[in-house]
Amino acid sequence: MKKKVQAKVILQRKISDNIYDLRISTELAREAHAGQFIGVYTNDRSKLLPRPISICEVDGDRLRLVYRVTGSNTGTEVLSQLTPGDSVPIIGILGNGYDVDDLVTNYRHPVLMGGGIGIPPMLQLAKELEERSPYPEPYLNTILGYRNSDLFLAEEFKDLSVVHIATEDGSVETKGNVLDVMDAKIGTGLGECDLILACGPMPMLRAIAKYSREKGIKAYVSLEERMACGVGACLGCVVKTRETDPHSHVNNARICTEGPVFDVDALDI
Amino acid sequence: MKKKVQAKVILQRKISDNIYDLRISTELAREAHAGQFIGVYTNDRSKLLPRPISICEVDGDRLRLVYRVTGSNTGTEVLSQLTPGDSVPIIGILGNGYDVDDLVTNYRHPVLMGGGIGIPPMLQLAKELEERSPYPEPYLNTILGYRNSDLFLAEEFKDLSVVHIATEDGSVETKGNVLDVMDAKIGTGLGECDLILACGPMPMLRAIAKYSREKGIKAYVSLEERMACGVGACLGCVVKTRETDPHSHVNNARICTEGPVFDVDALDI
């Protein structure tokens, strides 16, 4: 059941340029799964709407959120000032995440791809996939795309998967984006890829959609759009779909409710 | 020079029903005098305007403010949540206070009258008058008007003056208002009164204006009006004057700038 509650800040630290790692404790954590998100409200009454932030990790009654401060005088800047003990209002758990059982059962060589601030949600996904994996060794490959050598979370993925890194400026590993890694490392385990699970900026997701169709690889992507309600009421956050959406009866699905995770084949992006 | 600065909260406590006593430290304190006020801003960005609050006491670089929380979801409610160490933006020092030298020199039997939340500014006034008083004994009388037995600040006035109390419900001393005390205690020192210095709700001040004119007693009152700028720019806070005001060139004086302390004879109230 979705709820609006006051979560408690356990810890917050800056983990990279403008990137913050926030741990909160909330009753909602126990219902949270990979790919879902919450809406985080600021205590600044001039900024009323919730900020959608993905579940980066779930640990008992704790949620980990990793988010970027997008500029000065933004809601995320306000959030970055939270300190342990503070209350922060959240709404959740929102959206449909990944069907991890299905993924574990039906795909042998998943590749996770995270670009920029699309990286955090991949962590909980990697964790859930690994937890339910029937294989003795880590069977996941993860490609993480950064702008430059200001990496974040990369180390944590290494415990769960084989990690490949792309940087726009070429300062770490492959120069380019996550798909450039696929091309460059086709001879490695990546060549066997039968499933792409991705989150990142729209151009990256569009490229992945194209790539996966061309190669006939199944792909699920996690989308982002401006949201108001986060619960499916305002119709603010839609994405175009190929087929008529069963809820809206037009070719639009609500990212906050039907998504944010979609089978790329369902989307018209 | 007027400034907007960040003051630091030293202490805050509730001293009566909805009445808070706030001590802040600020460079502005050294310029503050009896009858003046500051504008206190909240950190709630939906409440932008400064709250005018009188100087209740000045002590070195500290200011004491005593204010009432006027309701729920008000700016004063937000202020009442400030705790030691917090920053609070203020603007000041605002307005013209009392000309204490003139008062001490020219009047022998001043009576201070404070009604309700008009009491706090009288404390600094009593202090300044007593400090500069040429008389060995406290020469001030103070009449404090309260609703009921929920007194505040009364004890502190006792160190500086002879204190008389009026309560609307008659639970302490004289039943009625401050002028009822004047009538009831005419046989005491109050009968010699040659100066009234008052702050309180408009009906009280109107009654005092009438009383002082009838008795030929000099009276200075401290007025209150809704303010926006607090510095004389918006013309929001005017009071009608008998003569054309030299600044406005109409029969209106700005309470924030020409006041808040006025000779009642100058006012058309």
Add this chain to the structure above:
Amino acid sequence: MFDGRPAVVKDTSMNTQVKIAGVTFKNPVTVASGTFGSGMEYGDFIDLSKLGAVTTKGVAPIPWVGNPTPRVTEVYGGMLNAIGLQNPGIDVFCERDIPFLKGFDTKIIVNVCGRTEDEYVEVVERLADEPVDMLEINVSCPNVKEGAIAFGQNAKALESITSRIKAVAKQPVIMKLSPNVTDITEMARAAESAGADGLSLINTITGMKIDINRRTFALANKTGGLSGPAIRPVAVRMVYQVAQTVKIPIIGMGGITCAEDALEFILAGATMVAVGAMNFVEPDTTLRVISGIEDYMKRTGTEDIGELIGAVR
């Protein structure tokens, strides 16, 4: 410096029911169209049976796809939206949304939109035999190219569409007015004279936000409708002006966040109030408004909410 608050008095057996055009609402609180879907999405947060009514998202004769995204953006003390009236069409609405709402002990106000007079009329006719309590006609959506606001910014057009709808409507007809006009009372008079049973106001005020970093509009539609607490003073003013002008009841809305806000509208002349964008912020705003109004009535010894409607003049 006394605050003049009335003293708290004893609880009385209070009446919070209000009546509009013969329909009785258990309390004066509904939701603003488009901010609550058809209620399904807020079922986790509140018991819909507690509301005076549920007002649904605007519905057209056929499904509308709405505007491109971004459709919403936050602004100081509110938000802009340019949803563009995406809706599944009246058929789906009648099959799915109405039966869903019938499961609750609340009234149903259906918000109707269209591109032409004929389209509005089509939806109204289609609803004639449906178990809905009231129709709210949106002639004030600023986010669609045809219809909608055009009717709401021109008294003649408003009169014409109101008459046509009234001629076919089986339920009371509330015309929802646009604040984007020079004189709201002119529009209110036009709707009243054409037979409207009530008025809803205000719809959103047209606004714009520019993303200075991307150098583009924050909304794909360029402009959007401003709603939230930022617009409340404009809404209260219009409700007051209209209440002084027409005799038909008013549903007031625009930035209501709490009972105090709702009471401003009621004292200004609104018979009912609607909570809009604040549903997104505090999903239980409506419930807090309802109980807060009751508290105020107790505190002020008000036995019937009717005593409050338009009490400030």
Add this chain to the structure above:
Amino acid sequence: MFDGRPAVVKDTSMNTQVKIAGVTFKNPVTVASGTFGSGMEYGDFIDLSKLGAVTTKGVAPIPWVGNPTPRVTEVYGGMLNAIGLQNPGIDVFCERDIPFLKGFDTKIIVNVCGRTEDEYVEVVERLADEPVDMLEINVSCPNVKEGAIAFGQNAKALESITSRIKAVAKQPVIMKLSPNVTDITEMARAAESAGADGLSLINTITGMKIDINRRTFALANKTGGLSGPAIRPVAVRMVYQVAQTVKIPIIGMGGITCAEDALEFILAGATMVAVGAMNFVEPDTTLRVISGIEDYMKRTGTEDIGELIGAVR
């Protein structure tokens, strides 16, 4: 999820000067009339010589006493005012305020008000030989019974008064428009066609607040003008619409709190911007806006502020 911010580039020798009707302003930032007196009251807080211009409080032929109090009240994200154009009259203004302002290295824009066309004309004539740089004609104050907004809500009346003023004015004439209209572009066209040299927008939006405890209006005048960040999206929208409609320059205002806000107006088509109610909140808002615009120009490699004006279409 990249934010698309342009990378920071090297400092360049930038031009922040703007020109309106032949008058050059050192930067595009002024204050909104009525929020800054004639500058005297803010001398403690900022150096007036840093401003592109000081725009003064509206001045009439003779002293005006204004409205009864309360004249101001706070609302969510802004305030309402109903000052009622209290002013000392043009004589005192010319003797006191203009000489005061001449002591600073800034331009002087005098805001003019009146009850009748003749009164406006009288003030404008009286200013002919005064060392003021520009006139801003307030035909949009919602807080006085006669004149003012009546001219700003009727295209014909606006055209007429603009023509008459232009016929006698020795300084460039900026008409200040009211947002309380159905179609702001109609008003803008009317002013342009009558010869206005520029337009200021927006004045305040008419609003109301009710004190539910006292059961009365928060303002003695019942209604007041809404200003502050709450109205910014409406102001940006109107500036944009007008910029797409007329060729004359625009001074944009309404809820500017910082450089980012000011840049929204400039990108939407304003040549200058004015800070209003925020002066009351942060007396140095103007200075922060000026330096913030410079920072943005540096950051985006903008050599001339002219490149930004109307750059979003």
